[in-house]
Each structure stands twice: as structure tokens, then as C-alpha cells.
Amino acid sequence: MTFKVTILGSSAALPVRGRHHSAHALNVHEQFYLVDCGEGTQTRLGECGINPMRLNAVFITHLHGDHLYGLFPLISTLSLLGRKTPLELFAPAPLGELLESMYVMLGDTPAFEVHFHPVDTRQNMMIYENKVMEVWTVPLRHRVPAAGYIFREKRPPRNVRKDMIDSYGLDISQIVAVKRGEDLVLDDGRTIPNDQLSYIPYEPRSYAYCSDTMASGKVASLVEGVDLLYHEATFAAADKALASQTGHSTTVQAAEVARKAGAKRLLIGHFSGRYKDTGELVSEARAVFPDTEEATEGSTFEIAPKRNL
Amino acid sequence: MTFKVTILGSSAALPVRGRHHSAHALNVHEQFYLVDCGEGTQTRLGECGINPMRLNAVFITHLHGDHLYGLFPLISTLSLLGRKTPLELFAPAPLGELLESMYVMLGDTPAFEVHFHPVDTRQNMMIYENKVMEVWTVPLRHRVPAAGYIFREKRPPRNVRKDMIDSYGLDISQIVAVKRGEDLVLDDGRTIPNDQLSYIPYEPRSYAYCSDTMASGKVASLVEGVDLLYHEATFAAADKALASQTGHSTTVQAAEVARKAGAKRLLIGHFSGRYKDTGELVSEARAVFPDTEEATEGSTFEIAPKRNL
Numbered sequence: 001m002t003f004k005v006t007i008l009g010s011s012a013a014l015p016v017r018g019r020h021h022s023a024h025a026l027n028v029h030e031q032f033y034l035v036d037c038g039e040g041t042q043t044r045l046g047e048c049g050i051n052p053m054r055l056n057a058v059f060i061t062h063l064h065g066d067h068l069y070g071l072f073p074l075i076s077t078l079s080l081l082g083r084k085t086p087l088e089l090f091a092p093a094p095l096g097e098l099l100e101s102m103y104v105m106l107g108d109t110p111a112f113e114v115h116f117h118p119v120d121t122r123q124n125m126m127i128y129e130n131k132v133m134e135v136w137t138v139p140l141r142h143r144v145p146a147a148g149y150i151f152r153e154k155r156p157p158r159n160v161r162k163d164m165i166d167s168y169g170l171d172i173s174q175i176v177a178v179k180r181g182e183d184l185v186l187d188d189g190r191t192i193p194n195d196q197l198s199y200i201p202y203e204p205r206s207y208a209y210c211s212d213t214m215a216s217g218k219v220a221s222l223v224e225g226v227d228l229l230y231h232e233a234t235f236a237a238a239d240k241a242l243a244s245q246t247g248h249s250t251t252v253q254a255a256e257v258a259r260k261a262g263a264k265r266l267l268i269g270h271f272s273g274r275y276k277d278t279g280e281l282v283s284e285a286r287a288v289f290p291d292t293e294e295a296t297e298g299s300t301f302e303i304a305p306k307r308n309l
Numbered sequence: 310m311t312f313k314v315t316i317l318g319s320s321a322a323l324p325v326r327g328r329h330h331s332a333h334a335l336n337v338h339e340q341f342y343l344v345d346c347g348e349g350t351q352t353r354l355g356e357c358g359i360n361p362m363r364l365n366a367v368f369i370t371h372l373h374g375d376h377l378y379g380l381f382p383l384i385s386t387l388s389l390l391g392r393k394t395p396l397e398l399f400a401p402a403p404l405g406e407l408l409e410s411m412y413v414m415l416g417d418t419p420a421f422e423v424h425f426h427p428v429d430t431r432q433n434m435m436i437y438e439n440k441v442m443e444v445w446t447v448p449l450r451h452r453v454p455a456a457g458y459i460f461r462e463k464r465p466p467r468n469v470r471k472d473m474i475d476s477y478g479l480d481i482s483q484i485v486a487v488k489r490g491e492d493l494v495l496d497d498g499r500t501i502p503n504d505q506l507s508y509i510p511y512e513p514r515s516y517a518y519c520s521d522t523m524a525s526g527k528v529a530s531l532v533e534g535v536d537l538l539y540h541e542a543t544f545a546a547a548d549k550a551l552a553s554q555t556g557h558s559t560t561v562q563a564a565e566v567a568r569k570a571g572a573k574r575l576l577i578g579h580f581s582g583r584y585k586d587t588g589e590l591v592s593e594a595r596a597v598f599p600d601t602e603e604a605t606e607g608s609t610f611e612i613a614p615k616r617n618l
Contacts, residue, residue, distance in 0.1 A: 014389050015351060039382040040349050042324060063415045065385040073348040076374040080323050094414040101410045105403040106372045107453060144416060
């Protein structure tokens with residue numbers, strides 16, 4: 001039931017010693033996903049003990065190099081490693097064309113399929129789904145078309161209460177029916193409502209990645225109630241004008257989005273290299289939203305299941 | 310009078326922990342050049358204390374990703390850093406098209422000019438020249454068109470011997486004439502030949518980069534007498550068949566090229582990740598060519614001037 005995020009890279013576009021360009025690795029029930037893929041992501045995956053062969057899908061937020069230049073070498077490596085499983089790739093449309101051109105010009109078509117899915121960055125829509133999770137786009141406000149992503153765990157299957165199995169002497173077919181959500185009809189004609197017999201074992205979890213973007217109330221409403229919100233905070237509160245000019249957010253703005261959204265926890269990163277003391281940036285955000293942490297390279301943030309019984 | 314090479318990355322295509330994809334930085338008289346530009350090169354430059362803004366030219370040997378995927382992010386960073394000076398870029402022709410497509414598709418044209426020079430990988434010709442150095446192509450034998458590069462320092466200006474200045478009481482205009490290579494005509498009609506009056510202060514130095522390639526006698530003849538030869542040695546001697554199949558060289562083959570060429574010193578690298586003990590690879594080469602060293606990340610190989618007086 002894992003649900004955790006590992007920060008592979010958290011710096012803004014200008015390289016900073018010891019930091020890396022944007023990339024987060026998400027593990028949902030031991031299935032792996034990548035959000036953004038800055039230069040060096042394949043190396044970072046290795047350093048963080050994540051096997052790149054296990055990636056199911058990559059989600060790119062926007063077409064700035066610091067969010068995608070690690071993708072080409074990652075695909076090359078997967079091909080060299082003999083990957084056969086297709087890789088799902090979500091990004092604004094021009095990246096698909098660029099990959100095609102690159103394959104042709106470098107004569108280097110990967111040995112596995114890359115299923116490219118163009119992302120409409122203006123829509124809030126579900127773009128990916130599997131048994132345990134959905135991924136939705138979150139329109140962002142940046143200098144170029146950009147989409148954030150929200151990963152929502154599906155409601156887990158109901159558990160049947162052990163005491164009820166004993167009380168009513170349920171057989172296998174009855175247990176299966178209760179698990180499906182059906183009420184129980186007893187031999188004497190009484191009906192026991194399903195919610196007395198079963199429960200959702202834990203609340204579905206969620207993680208949103210919003211970078212690069214100006215802070216926006218719309219983003220806050222789309223990520224409402226999220227368990228873990230990664231929101232960029234390129235600038236300190238004092239540099240609000242600069243944030244606005246460049247299509248980025250300040251620490252305080254990121255914290256305000258988290259507060260408005262009723263997020264459980266906020267992660268900030270994508271700090272401009274101009275700030276030597278990132279602790280100061282975190283303090284600024286915490287003044288508005290106390291449960292804020294810094295997205296530091298290699299750190300992992302787990303969302304533990306909130307159990308109902 | 311610096312002439313030195315710093316190894317930024319030396320691994321073959323499949324990433325190896327602690328190694329990086331191909332890139333060498335060359336410093337000739339405090340002018341900087343890059344040969345190949347694997348992923349992470351800009352980070353490696355920073356780690357090795359080389360300012361990427363000071364790069365004059367980049368030479369790409371061939372269009373395999375592990376030799377070039379660091380170029381796009383490097384160009385982005387130079388642009389962000391406000392570079393105005395054009396960058397000279399030498400590579401097989403399709404890379405120029407690819408860069409143009411990328412600028413268009415990502416909407417990210419650099420703020421400085423990248424002067425792209427398509428390299429004819431079948432020719433041995435001078436492609437770059439400045440006051441102190443020439444760069445020549447060396448046709449390589451790989452699975453795709455590939456060129457090595459040889460960097461040849463020009464003969465330095467003649468120094469006038471101090472004892473001769475005193476003996477003949479040379480004035481400024483006579484010294485300048487002797488420095489130009491002219492003989493000295495004395496008042497009594499005698500002619501003193503220039504080589505008695507002046508000397509070449511040190512021998513011109515050279516460095517060749519030959520990767521990726523099968524070992525070849527032609528390469529050996531083109532790099533004849535080179536001071537420092539970097540030659541790939543992807544495979545151990547026992548894996549000769551594999552080297553041949555994949556268009557690479559073994560340690561022993563690289564050493565044989567160095568011996569045939571009469572190189573002063575051999576650097577080997579681009580080792581396949583399958584070899585855990587690279588010391589063993591170096592030993593194999595040394596058995597054939599004793600002055601062999603391993604191209605390890607971050608190490609610098611200086612060619613000291615061989616002084617004539």
C-alpha cells in the first residue's frame with residue numbers, strides 16, 4: 001500500500017551545486033511514475049535506489065529544458081537495458097514531435113514503444129487510470145503552457161468486518177457479496193446494511209505536483225484536500241514582483257495555495273539559486289502554512305494510509 | 310602556456326555509478342574547448358572548476374546520445390547566464406537540424422548564436438584555427454559516422470637569445486626582425502643566420518580524442534607523434550569479437566594504435582560497465598603500451614611544454 005514521493009531534483013533552471021533539475025519519483029503500490037525529468041534524472045533514480053526499468057509513465061509539466069532534458073537519455077538507457085514494456089509519456093504536444101524528429105535525426109529509435117499522450121494544459125481532466133490510481137491535469141499559469149498533475153489513489157476495496165463474519169456465520173459467497181458492497185439478507189428476511197458489515201480500510205491518498213506556476217486560486221480549488229502538495233516557490237516573499245514577471249510563485253504564495261486548498265502538507269522547492277539559505281524560505285512559508293517542508297534532493301515523503309479500523 | 314585535458318566523463322553508454330557520459334574539457338592557453346558533451350556535462354564542468362561561459366567551441370564526435378545529450382541543457386544554461394559570445398559547434402550535420410527543430414518546438418532559442426559547423430566525418434581536414442591552435446578531424450570507424458579530433462598547438466613565436474642580443478648589441482628593430490625569423494646583416498656585411506640568434510622556445514603540443522571507434526591503422530597514422538592520445542577501450546582484450554561487432558576497441562587494440570602512432574602517452578576510457586575492475590583493463594593496455602593511464606572522472610592530464618633552452 002505504498003504511497004510515497006522521492007525528490008530527485010528540486011532546483012530552478014540555473015544549476016546550483018548539489019541540487020538537480022526538476023524530477024519527482026512517485027511510488028503508488030510499488031508502481032513507479034516520474035513527474036518531470038530534468039537533466040541527470042536517470043542518475044538520480046539510481047542514486048535513490050529506484051530502477052528506471054520499473055517506470056510505468058512519465059508526466060512532463062511544460063516544455064522548459066530544466067523539466068525535460070533528462071528524458072532523452074533516460075529513454076536511450078531504457079532501450080539499451082532491453083526494455084520491452086511500453087512507456088506512457090504525457091506532455092504538451094510539441095514534445096511528441098520533437099521525440100519523433102530526434103529518433104529520425106539521430107537514427108536512434110528506442111527498442112520499446114513510447115506511447116506519447118499530448119496533454120491539454122487548459123483542461124482539468126483525467127488522463128491516466130489504472131486499478132489503484134487516477135491522474136488528473138491541473139492547469140497552471142506559467143510563461144508557456146503548463147499542467148500540474150494530481151495523483152489520486154482510488155478508494156480501496158471494502159474489508160468485511162471479522163466480528164460480523166462470525167456473528168452472522170457468513171459463507172464465502174456472502175463475504176464476496178458484502179465485499180462488493182451488497183447488503184446482507186438473512187434467512188429470517190431481515191436486511192443488514194452493508195456499512196454495518198464492511199468498511200473502507202483506509203482513506204484514498206493524493207499528491208499534487210504544481211510547478212512551474214504563478215500561485216492561483218484555481219489551482220488551490222483543483223487540488224482541494226490533497227494530502228501532499230508540491231508547489232513551486234522559486235522566490236522569497238520579498239521578490240513578489242520578480243515572481244509575477246517570470247511566471248513563478250513566492251514562498252508565501254505557495255503557502256497560501258496550500259492553506260486555501262486545505263492541503264494536509266506542503267512541499268516547496270524549485271528555489272532560485274540566488275537564495276543561499278533555503279531554511280529562510282521554508283520559514284516564510286511556515287508562517288502561513290505550518291506543515292511545510294523543503295523538497296531536498298533524495299528525500300522521500302510517504303503518505304501513510306489513514307486506517308479506518 | 311597551459312595545455313591540459315580534464316576528464317568530465319568517461320563511461321560507455323550504459324550509466325555506471327560514479328562515472329559519467331563522455332566529455333573532455335581542453336584548456337589551451339586558457340582558452341576552453343569541449344569534446345563530446347554527455348548528459349550532466351554542465352554539472353561536471355562546475356565540479357571541475359571550469360566556467361562553462363568560457364567555452365569557445367564544442368566538438369561532438371558522433372550522434373549517439375551518450376556523447377551529446379548534455380549539449381541541450383548546456384546551451385540553455387549559457388543562455389540563462391546571459392552569454393553573448395557565439396559558441397562554435399562542430400558535429401555531424403543532423404545535429405544542426407535537430408537543434409533548430411528543438412528551438413522551434415520548445416520555443417527556446419538561445420540568446421546567443423550557436424555557429425553550427427557540419428563535420429565531414431570521412432575527411433582528415435582542419436576545421437578550426439586560432440592564433441595558437443588548429444583542430445583537425447580524424448575519420449573513425451564506428452556504427453554511425455564518427456570523427457575524432459586532434460588539437461595541435463601551433464609553433465610558438467621564436468625567442469631571441471639574450472646572449473646574442475648582447476654580443477651583437479641588437480636594437481629593438483633588429484630584435485623584432487630576428488623574432489620574425491630574419492637573418493641579421495651586420496654593418497661589416499657579414500650575415501648571421503637566424504637559427505644562431507633565435508630558437509623555438511618549446512615544441513608544439515598535441516592531443517587527440519578518438520572515441521567511439523574500432524581500432525584502425527589509419528587512425529594511428531593520422532595521430533602520429535601525438536603527445537596525448539585518448540583512445541576508447543570499451544572492451545577487455547578477451548572480448549575482441551564483441552568490440553568488433555559493436556564498432557568499438559579493446560584495451561590491447563587501443564594500445565596498439567598508440568604504439569603504431571608513436572604517441573607519447575595513452576589515455577583509455579569509455580569502458581563498458583560490465584568490467585568492475587578497470588585496473589585490469591589498464592594493465593592489459595600497459596602490457597602493449599606502458600605509458601597508458603585511465604581516464605578517470607575529474608582527473609587532469611597536463612602536457613608540459615618541452616623547452617628548447
